[in-house]
Structures are given as structure tokens and as C-alpha cells.
Amino acid sequence: MKRHEMTRNDCLRILKSGRDKLLDPLRQTELVVIGGTGFVGTWIAEMVASLNDEYQFGIKLHLVSRSTEKFSSQAPHLAAREDIQLIKSDVRQLGKIPMNTDWVIHAAANPDVRTHASNPLDTASVIVEGTMSVVRTAERLGRLKKLLYLSSGLVCSSQDSSLSENAKGAPELGASFIYPNAKRFAETVCSAARVQSRIPVLVARPFSFIGPYQSLDTPWAQTTFLADALHGRPIRLLGDGQLKRSYLYGSDAAYWFLRILTTGPSGDVVNVGSQEDISLQDLAEIVAQNFEPSPEILLNTSPRNQGRTTLLIPDITHVHDEYGLSVLTPLNEAVKLTAQWHQMQKNCEKDIFSG
Amino acid sequence: METNRKIIISDPTLRDGNHAVGHQLSSEKIALYCRAADNAGVPIVEVGHGNGLGASSLQLGEAKVSDQVALITARENLSKSKLGIHVIPGFATIERDLKPALDWGVDVIRVAAHCSEADICERHISFSRSQGVEVWGCLMMSHMLSPTLLLEQARKMESYGAEGIVFMDSAGHYLPDAVRHRVELLVDELSISVGFHAHNNLGLAIANSLAAAEAGASLLDGCARGFGAGAGNTQLEVLIAVLERLGYSTDIDLYKILDAADLAEQNIMKNMPTISSNSVVSGLSGVFSGFMKPVLRIATEFGVDPRDIYFELGKRNIVAGQEDIILEVAKDLTQHKGKRIK
Amino acid sequence: MTKSIEKLKIAIIGSGNIGTDLLIKVLRSPYLKCGAFIGRNLASPGMLSANSLGVPVSAEGISYIINNPDCCELVFDATSAMSHLEHAPVLKGLDKRVIDLTPAKIGLMCVPSVNMNDSAVEFNVNMVTCGGQASIPVAYAIGKTQDDVDYIEVVSSISSRSAGPATRQNLDEYIKTTEDGLKEFSGAKRTKAILNLNPAEPCVDMQTTIYAKVKNPDIPNLKKMLQPLTKKIRKYVPGYEVILGPILENSRIIVMVRVRGLGDYLPAYAGNLDIINCAAIAMAEEYAHVTAKIKQEEG
Numbered sequence: 001m002k003r004h005e006m007t008r009n010d011c012l013r014i015l016k017s018g019r020d021k022l023l024d025p026l027r028q029t030e031l032v033v034i035g036g037t038g039f040v041g042t043w044i045a046e047m048v049a050s051l052n053d054e055y056q057f058g059i060k061l062h063l064v065s066r067s068t069e070k071f072s073s074q075a076p077h078l079a080a081r082e083d084i085q086l087i088k089s090d091v092r093q094l095g096k097i098p099m100n101t102d103w104v105i106h107a108a109a110n111p112d113v114r115t116h117a118s119n120p121l122d123t124a125s126v127i128v129e130g131t132m133s134v135v136r137t138a139e140r141l142g143r144l145k146k147l148l149y150l151s152s153g154l155v156c157s158s159q160d161s162s163l164s165e166n167a168k169g170a171p172e173l174g175a176s177f178i179y180p181n182a183k184r185f186a187e188t189v190c191s192a193a194r195v196q197s198r199i200p201v202l203v204a205r206p207f208s209f210i211g212p213y214q215s216l217d218t219p220w221a222q223t224t225f226l227a228d229a230l231h232g233r234p235i236r237l238l239g240d241g242q243l244k245r246s247y248l249y250g251s252d253a254a255y256w257f258l259r260i261l262t263t264g265p266s267g268d269v270v271n272v273g274s275q276e277d278i279s280l281q282d283l284a285e286i287v288a289q290n291f292e293p294s295p296e297i298l299l300n301t302s303p304r305n306q307g308r309t310t311l312l313i314p315d316i317t318h319v320h321d322e323y324g325l326s327v328l329t330p331l332n333e334a335v336k337l338t339a340q341w342h343q344m345q346k347n348c349e350k351d352i353f354s355g
Numbered sequence: 356m357e358t359n360r361k362i363i364i365s366d367p368t369l370r371d372g373n374h375a376v377g378h379q380l381s382s383e384k385i386a387l388y389c390r391a392a393d394n395a396g397v398p399i400v401e402v403g404h405g406n407g408l409g410a411s412s413l414q415l416g417e418a419k420v421s422d423q424v425a426l427i428t429a430r431e432n433l434s435k436s437k438l439g440i441h442v443i444p445g446f447a448t449i450e451r452d453l454k455p456a457l458d459w460g461v462d463v464i465r466v467a468a469h470c471s472e473a474d475i476c477e478r479h480i481s482f483s484r485s486q487g488v489e490v491w492g493c494l495m496m497s498h499m500l501s502p503t504l505l506l507e508q509a510r511k512m513e514s515y516g517a518e519g520i521v522f523m524d525s526a527g528h529y530l531p532d533a534v535r536h537r538v539e540l541l542v543d544e545l546s547i548s549v550g551f552h553a554h555n556n557l558g559l560a561i562a563n564s565l566a567a568a569e570a571g572a573s574l575l576d577g578c579a580r581g582f583g584a585g586a587g588n589t590q591l592e593v594l595i596a597v598l599e600r601l602g603y604s605t606d607i608d609l610y611k612i613l614d615a616a617d618l619a620e621q622n623i624m625k626n627m628p629t630i631s632s633n634s635v636v637s638g639l640s641g642v643f644s645g646f647m648k649p650v651l652r653i654a655t656e657f658g659v660d661p662r663d664i665y666f667e668l669g670k671r672n673i674v675a676g677q678e679d680i681i682l683e684v685a686k687d688l689t690q691h692k693g694k695r696i697k
Numbered sequence: 698m699t700k701s702i703e704k705l706k707i708a709i710i711g712s713g714n715i716g717t718d719l720l721i722k723v724l725r726s727p728y729l730k731c732g733a734f735i736g737r738n739l740a741s742p743g744m745l746s747a748n749s750l751g752v753p754v755s756a757e758g759i760s761y762i763i764n765n766p767d768c769c770e771l772v773f774d775a776t777s778a779m780s781h782l783e784h785a786p787v788l789k790g791l792d793k794r795v796i797d798l799t800p801a802k803i804g805l806m807c808v809p810s811v812n813m814n815d816s817a818v819e820f821n822v823n824m825v826t827c828g829g830q831a832s833i834p835v836a837y838a839i840g841k842t843q844d845d846v847d848y849i850e851v852v853s854s855i856s857s858r859s860a861g862p863a864t865r866q867n868l869d870e871y872i873k874t875t876e877d878g879l880k881e882f883s884g885a886k887r888t889k890a891i892l893n894l895n896p897a898e899p900c901v902d903m904q905t906t907i908y909a910k911v912k913n914p915d916i917p918n919l920k921k922m923l924q925p926l927t928k929k930i931r932k933y934v935p936g937y938e939v940i941l942g943p944i945l946e947n948s949r950i951i952v953m954v955r956v957r958g959l960g961d962y963l964p965a966y967a968g969n970l971d972i973i974n975c976a977a978i979a980m981a982e983e984y985a986h987v988t989a990k991i992k993q994e995e996g
Contacts, residue, residue: 069783089737090756092737092740093737093738093740114477114514114515114516117510117515119862122862175507176506176507217481219481219514224516227485227487228487234487236487236489238547301489412852413848413910414850414852414891444868445868445891445893446891448868448869450873471857471896472865472894472896474862475865477865478866478868478869672897673895673897679852679904679953682953683940683953
């Protein structure tokens with residue numbers, strides 16, 4: 001099977017059993033995704049392509065990004081489509097987006113913590129100035145039905161075992177926390193835009209994701225475990241592996257975002273993520289099971305202290321009760337599919353270089 | 356205080372010690388000490404030019420053996436111990452230096468920068484992490500930053516993927532309370548390990564290292580007989596003895612590390628580190644101890660007091676690698692010599 | 698002494714600090730005129746400055762040049778290595794001269810005091826690195842006056858504040874490019890480049906030390922060549938000064954240079970950024986003269 005067939009199947013699996021009908025408001029409409037060539041944007045493009053091909057939705061999708069070339073090389077099957085248009089632009093300068101659009105998803109931000117550390121000012125500028133630019137542009141979109149802003153699960157903190165949308169704790173002050181602070185401010189800007197400019201805007205708070213199109217170069221647990229396994233190395237866990245995380249698969253996430261966009265009321269705030277928590281040790285074991293031979297798992301490769309770790313398990317009661325959404329791809333399956341996709345990609349590259 | 360709390364020892368005798376001999380450690384000496392350290396159960400043995408990988412230069416001193424020879428020799432003589440290297444971006448590059456080092460069998464990479472410049476380490480740390488190698492971030496001359504700012508820099512390294520942070524007292528300037536305060540803050544706020552590297556300019560290397568351990572540090576550096584630039588580093592075998600007595604576990608055999616120190620004294624070191632007047636001055640002034648040799652040489656050449664050079668360098672906040680500035684300072688001092696009021 | 702010539706129309710792509718500093722130098726030049734100041738974000742400080750100075754601005758990126766080819770004959774690219782790799786073939790197709798200030802470095806390495814004539818006939822030149830601009834003239838002089846240049850080492854220190862994220866993330870590229878440049882211009886068998894960031898306050902100027910190991914050091918001849926060469930450099934980088942040497946120390950040749958910036962848009966301590974921009978302007982002005990000469994000859 002080819003990689004794009006795999007990701008297509010992922011989308012179809014989500015859309016079957018009548019779930020496609022829940023996205024009916026998207027039929028024959030235009031959707032703009034700003035920051036559309038990252039993980040989320042690419043999966044939304046996959047989902048739109050599936051809706052158009054299998055269910056004749058007739059959606060016209062515009063992906064706005066600074067790195068349109070990267071998208072063309074990462075997902076050529078999507079870039080080549082007639083119903084997907086790439087617009088090269090900085091979020092702070094949105095001159096070229098189609099003014100007739102019905103929907104806008106604002107997903108422009110770099111989630112790479114290394115960039116936040118080395119370029120905190122640029123990080124803040126893209127998020128804050130970018131969001132101001134988006135809401136100002138939204139004021140002039142005559143047919144806009146909804147604007148969905150992708151914030152972050154990090155904007156609130158709490159002592160509870162999972163984060164609900166009502167958690168009151170704010171991120172700490174300081175340059176080390178520029179990303180969650182900027183995101184929190186950007187959410188507030190969206191709120192102000194709703195109040196002042198009457199823009200129908202709602203906020204989704206993404207937590208952790210897993211799936212194809214996620215670069216293994218990032219220093220997150222799920223990506224480093226996969227990278228270790230993919231390169232035939234033992235999987236190294238720095239601590240005792242008991243830290244808990246949760247991961248939502250790419251196609252689930254794309255479906256959730258589109259559902260929230262089309263049916264959510266203006267002013268809503270919705271967590272997007274999986275509540276199925278798993279310890280890092282268990283995650284490492286699941287990753288290991290998907291490789292032949294199975295890599296060794298090394299625990300406590302670095303003695304940890306009892307310092308800070310951020311809680312990142314979302315409470316998804318709200319999205320379940322109000323939107324009828326639940327996690328369709330269990331974590332085991334999510335890891336299996338992601339591992340397969342990366343292995344396919346690695347073999348594909350090998351063929352190119354040996355062929 | 357917990358008993359049997361584990362402390363990882365990293366031993367840079369063959370790296371930091373290289374400063375004391377103008378980077379002239381031979382491959383025979385490297386092989387000899389590696390075997391002894393390996394035998395004693397030292398967890399990490401760090402080898403190379405005093406300023407790390409790729410630092411052999413006219414500016415910092417040319418090493419007797421190349422990085423390749425040093426590391427391959429070390430690798431051949433370490434079976435249980437991990438082989439570590441010190442890497443400073445701006446001296447070492449990923450393509451030319453780091454990649455080959457990994458091929459030669461390096462296990463632990465410590466990417467180091469002046470304490471306020473952690474972000475130059477992003478690429479080297481990310482790269483090391485992507486190769487599945489153990490990687491730490493090091494903050495040098497850490498006394499030059501307040502604890503809060505030091506934490507900020509440490510956080511950057513944590514986000515690049517460092518598995519631990521070692522902050523270094525490169526000038527031997529700290530008092531134990533300052534160390535305790537910093538370790539407590541870092542341990543509280545970071546989710547990764549914290550380590551400490553002391554220098555002995557004010558006779559406090561052991562005390563400072565203990566303060567670090569008590570405050571929650573999980574890694575300490577130490578060199579046989581304190582082999583290192585100027586006043587030397589923490590005397591490893593003494594540290595092991597004290598840690599053992601206080602109930603920490605280091606996995607190092609005390610008798611064998613004492614033997615390794617004897618061996619180092621007899622075969623590897625020319626002089627035992629002592630706290631000379633110059634060392635006191637450099638510790639007080641907060642100037643990198645590795646400057647001692649060039650300062651002494653240039654002071655003699657220009658006929659000025661090396662202590663005056665130190666205090667002047669301290670005022671200029673000179674960082675490691677700025678040896679060329681010593682010439683300038685000496686020149687300036689000779690010009691003002693006549694005008695100085697003693 | 699120079700006759701007044703028709704100003705060469707140039708464009709600047711990249712509206713950050715470097716591009717804006719370049720713009721101010723262009724506006725001051727009697728031989729250059731800015732036909733377009735191009736970036737990504739019309740609200741950035743650089744763009745706002747350019748606009749207030751009456752310079753045509755655009756956020757359309759390279760498309761602006763494609764759609765308005767008459768806006769310039771020469772383009773300064775102050776964006777990023779990745780972007781330059783896209784821009785270069787487009788500009789070549791449009792027959793525009795390019796001065797590349799990014800780490801891409803696909804064209805000829807240009808150090809005006811040393812290879813201005815060779816650079817003048819190229820369509821794409823790059824300004825090497827700041828350490829390269831400061832040290833290559835000295836390395837070149839060493840190559841020309843000394844027997845058997847075995848090894849040249851260049852250590853640069855720049856103030857921490859003058860080194861932004863782009864510099865910090867490209868240290869390896871800086872080292873490689875500087876080493877390559879040194880080798881090419883001096884003929885040395887081996888070269889090494891080191892870069893230090895100095896956090897001292899008040900901020901230090903850029904300082905570069907050149908060490909050389911040669912067979913039979915000849916300081917007097919080196920001095921003889923270095924003096925007029927330094928004067929030449931000072932014509933376009935007024936803040937360039939040899940502060941020590943050439944001397945022989947421990948049988949190594951040592952020269953120390955300091956570069957203080959003009960303070961046009963960037964602070965004066967950022968001599969490292971200024972020397973590249975000054976060199977780029979010097980090259981562009983040379984093109985302006987060459988172009989004017991050709992036009993004259995064509996009648």
C-alpha cells in the first residue's frame with residue numbers, strides 16, 4: 001500500500017457510519033486554513049480530499065502558509081489537486097486570501113519548543129500579530145460563517161488530573177513561557193474580535209497529536225521513540241517512564257476540527273485531544289511492538305528529579321456532550337499506523353537513493 | 356537527606372586536565388588512565404582538548420594528538436565506562452567534528468556554551484538527540500548570571516532536548532550557598548537532571564560539590580588529584596570518599612579510584628594543582644582559570660603583574676576563547692605603567 | 698574625481714535589520730537608487746521606515762520583481778539561505794545581478810578589496826561572512842607575501858547582542874564558509890575559523906585575530922602590503938582598523954583587526970553586520986560604474 005492510500009483509509013474510516021453527514025454544512029463551500037501546511041493543515045486537507053472524492057462534498061480548500069514548497073514535497077498527492085489551492089503568504093500579511101470564503105481555520109503557529117526558546121520574539125510576533133491580522137481580515141469577509149482559532153492546551157493549568165476548558169491557572173511569566181502566554185493572549189484577541197467586530201469565532205485547544213506528517217525531528221516523546229525505533233536504536237526513556245501523556249490521531253483531529261468549525265457556537269472553547277492517558281513506558285512498549293526486531297527499552301537513562309512537568313491530559317466531556325465527538329482511533333492503532341507510515345517513508349527514500 | 360541516593364560521576368581528567376599540560380596528553384597516557392578509570396567503575400570518562408572537540412588551535416593551544424586519536428584510543432580502553440566529549444559550538448561543527456566523533460564510539464555528548472548563550476547549542480543538541488546519543492547541556496562561567504537568568508538559559512537547553520544540565524564554576528568563584536541556591540532552583544523548575552562542575556580556586560570544590568549534591572544535583576564532575584587548569588577541579592577520589600561517607604552511592608570502587616589517582620599522579624600529571632596566588636586572584640575576579648598559562652607568559656613578556664591582567668580581564672567580562680584579548684590588555688597596561696599610582 | 702553617473706536601480710529583498718541597514722546605505726550612495734524594498738510583512742519596522750523614506754515597498758516577495766522587472770537591475774538578497782535558493786534562478790532568468798547576503802553562497806565569494814574586478818563580471822556574488830570580510834584581506838596579503846602558508850586561523854569575537862537567532866543557528870555554516878574563503882584567497886594548506894560571542898556590556902566591537910603559520914615569516918613585506926590594503930578597505934568600511942601587528946609571537950604571525958559599524962540602522966557595535974553590508978554596497982557601486990561605462994561605450 002502507498003502512504004497516501006493509508007492516510008485516505010484513515011479518513012474514510014472516520015467518515016463512515018454516517019459520520020460524514022455531520023459535516024454537511026461544508027458542502028459546496030470554501031474553506032481557508034491559515035498555517036495550512038503543518039500537521040493539522042495537512043490532515044484537514046486529507047479529510048477534505050476524502051469528503052470530495054468519496055462523498056462529493058465539492059469543498060474548495062485554500063491553504064495559506066509560508067512554506068508551500070515543503071507541503072508540495074511532503075504531500076504531493078494533495079498539492080496536485082484542483083480543489084486544493086496553495087497560497088504563499090505570511091499570516092501577518094493576508095492580502096491574497098479569497099474574500100468569498102465561508103470558513104476560516106487559523107492554525108498558524110510553530111509548535112516547536114526549540115524555536116520558542118531560540119526565537120521567542122518571532123514566536124510571539126507570529127502568534128499575536130498573526131492573530132490580530134486574521135481577525136482584522138475576518139472583518140472584511142462578507143460570507144464568513146465561522147472562524148476557528150487553534151489555541152493550545154497549554155494556555156491553562158490546573159492541579160486536577162485532567163484539564164477542562166474552565167481551568168483557571170495561567171501560564172507562568174517569562175520568556176521560557178512565551179508560547180502559552182502568546183496563545184492565551186491570542187485567544188483573548190479572538191474574544192475581543194467577537195465583541196467588537198461581531199466576528200463569529202470560537203476556539204479549539206489542541207493537546208498532543210500523533211500521526212503521519214509529524215516530523216520525527218521534534219523533541220517530543222512520541223516522535224523520539226519512533227525515531228529511535230525507526231533507526232534500529234534502543235528506545236531511551238530519560239525518567240522512570242511513569243509520566244502520563246495522551247495522543248489523538250491525525251485523522252480524528254481533522255474530523256473534530258471540521259465538526260467544531262461547522263457546528264460550534266460562536267464563543268465556545270473546546271479541548272481537542274484524547275483522554276486515554278498512557279505512561280511513557282507503555283507508549284514505548286507499544287512503539288517497540290511495531291518494529292521487527294523489537295527494540296530494547298531503556299528506562300532511567302538519565303536520573304530525573306522531582307521537578308516540573310506540565311499536565312497535558314484534556315478533559316473531553318464538553319466536546320463529547322456538545323459535539324458528539326469521541327476518539328475513534330485507539331492509541332494502539334494510532335501508534336501502529338504512524339509507525340507503518342514512517343517505515344513506508346523510510347523505504348521509499350531508500351528506493352530513491354538506491355534506484 | 357536520603358541515604359544511598361545515586362550520584363553519577365563524570366570524570367574529565369583527560370579533558371579538563373589537558374588544560375594543565377597545554378593539551379599535550381599523549382595517547383599512551385590516555386590509554387593508561389582510561390583503563391584505571393574503567394576498572395574503578397567510573398560511569399563517564401571525558402576525553403579531549405581542554406576546550407573540547409575541534410578546539411585544537413593556535414588560539415587555544417594545539418593538542419598533541421588529534422581528536423580522532425584521542426577518542427579512538429579512549430574507546431579502545433573503556434569497556435564499562437561511557438566515553439564522553441565536551442563540545443562548544445563555534446569551535447566544533449556537526450559535520451566536521453561531531454559526526455566523526457559519533458563514529459568513533461562516543462556515548463555522551465556535553466554541548467557547552469558561555470552561560471548566557473545557550474541558544475548557540477540548539478543545533479548541536481538537537482543533532483545529538485536525533486542520533487539517539489545521551490546529550491547534556493553545559494553552562495560555563497555560570498557565576499556570571501543570576502540564578503533566575505541561569506534557569507532561563509537552562510530551560511532553553513531543556514527544550515532543545517538536553518537530558519540534563521551541568522552548570523560549571525569555570526572560574527572557581529562560587530561559595531557553597533550560591534551553589535545550593537542555584538541547584539535548588541534548577542531542580543525545582545526543570546524536568547531534567549542537574550549537574551555541577553566545580554573548580555578549586557578558593558579551596559571550595561569539594562564543599563561546593565557537596566552543597567550541590569545535598570540540594571538535589573544528580574551528576575558531579577571530578578578529576579583525579581583535581582587534575583585541571585590552575586587550581587584544579589574537584590579532587591575526584593576525595594569526592595568519592597566523602598560521598599560514600601555521607602551515604603551517597605556512586606558505583607565507583609573507592610580503592611580502585613584511589614589507585615587511579617595514584618597512577619595519574621605518577622604517570623600523567625607533571626605538577627599537582629595548587630592554589631597559587633594567581634588562582635586566588637582569578638577565582639576572586641571570576642576569570643576563566645584556563646587563562647593562567649597565557650596570562651603568565653604574556654605578563655612576563657610585557658613585564659606586567661599577571662594579577663593586574665586578571666582583574667582587568669574580570670572587569671571586561673572576558674569569556675573563554677578570548678585569549679587574544681590578553682595581549683591587548685598587557686599592551687594597555689604597559690602604556691599606563693608609568694602613570695600607575697601604587 | 699569620479700564623474701557623476703546615472704544611478705543604478707537596485708532592489709532589496711529582506712526587510713529585517715540587515716535589509717533596512719542596507720537601504721539606508723543605498724539612500725546615501727551617489728551611485729545607487731532603491732527601486733523596491735521587498736519583504737513579507739508591511740507592518741515590520743523596516744517596511745515602515747522604508748515607506749516613510751519614500752521608497753516603494755512590497756510584501757509580495759520575489760513576485761514583485763517578476764511583475765515589475767524595471768524596478769531594478771541589481772538585487773540584494775538579505776533573506777535566508779532557503780529563500781535565496783528559490784530566488785537565484787528566478788533572478789538569473791530575469792537577467793538581474795545578485796548580491797547574496799544569506800548563507801546560501803551559490804555564487805562567487807566576494808571580498809571587494811581583494812577581488813572586486815573578478816566579482817564585477819559575475820551575476821551572483823556572496824559576501825562570505827563577517828569574519829571572512831574582516832580577515833580575508835589579511836589572509837590574502839599573507840598568501841601573497843609569505844612562503845609556504847601552512848595554516849591560517851581566524852578567531853572572531855562579536856558582541857552577543859549583535860548575534861540574532863539567524864547567526865546563532867548558522868554557526869556551522871559560518872565556520873565552513875569562512876574556512877573555505879580563507880583557503881581560496883590565501884592558498885593556505887589548512888584553515889580554521891572560530892567564532893565567539895562576547896556578552897560583555899557595554900557591547901564590544903567586532904574583533905578578529907588572524908594567526909598564520911608560514912615557513913619563513915616576513916613581517917616587513919607583510920606590513921608593506923597590508924598598509925595600502927587597509928586603506929582600501931577603509932574607503933568602504935570606515936570603521937576597519939588594524940589594532941595589533943602584524944607581529945611575530947611564538948613564531949606565528951598575528952594580526953588583530955577591529956571593526957566598528959557606522960550605526961546606520963544597526964548599533965555601531967554591530968561591526969560584524971556593518972562590514973558585510975558595506976562590502977555589499979561597495980560591490981554594487983562598482984557594478985554601477987561598470988554598467989555606466991558599458992552604457993557610455995554603447996553610445
